[in-house]
Amino acid sequence: MTPRRTAAVREDLITSAQRLISTRGTAGLTVRDIAREAGVAAGALYNHFSDKEELLALALHAHVSAVDRSHGSPTLDGTLAENLKALVTHALAVHIVMLPAFVGLVGSPEVMARFDALPNPLVAGLGLRAAVVGYLERERARGEVAVGVDLEIVATLLIGACHELVMPHLYRNAPLPESVDPSFVDRLVSTVLDGIVPR
DSSP, X not given: OOHHHHHHHHHHHHHHHHHHHHHHOSTTOOHHHHHHHHTSOGGGHHHHSSSHHHHHHHXXXXXXXXXXXXXXXXXXXXXXXXXXXXXXXXXXXXXXXXXXXXXXXXXXXXXXXXHHHSOOOSTTTTOHHHHHHHHHHHHHHTTSSOTTOOHHHHHHHHHHHHHHHHHHHHHTTOOOOSSOOHHHHHHHHHHHHHOSSOO
């Protein structure tokens, strides 16, 4: 097989696995399923990948990247509050589509370790949390965010709320919301901006 053909088969296998992950998740996904989707023999996988875990990690990475691209980037041309709401709304939309693929991998640390070794597939390699930190740093430089605020913690609170709203549905095998009530996003951002200590 020529190097070009080898690369094409490898990409076909990744694309086929990505397609299956996007439609049915990773739970119970077999080498035979992926090979059938790609139109190749099951043994062909081992000519292009060290093992199934490598293929799944690459396919999962491709899936998350595709989800991120399909949702575009939030517009950040409003006030601090408006922009944080846009970032959280975007992050929630991405989580609702992206996280179901991870549920089937809870007992597969090998796949997750390989996935984690790849570049972050969200926000052009930054990741959602780092993207929020970067935005807040720009706002702080403009004087819109107090100097002493721990931006990493703020970003963790905001992105952690997205996990909290999606993950319990997945672990209970309950239907995911198509979207999250905008009033929740408003309350979340207002609480982060106002803090909890009386002034």
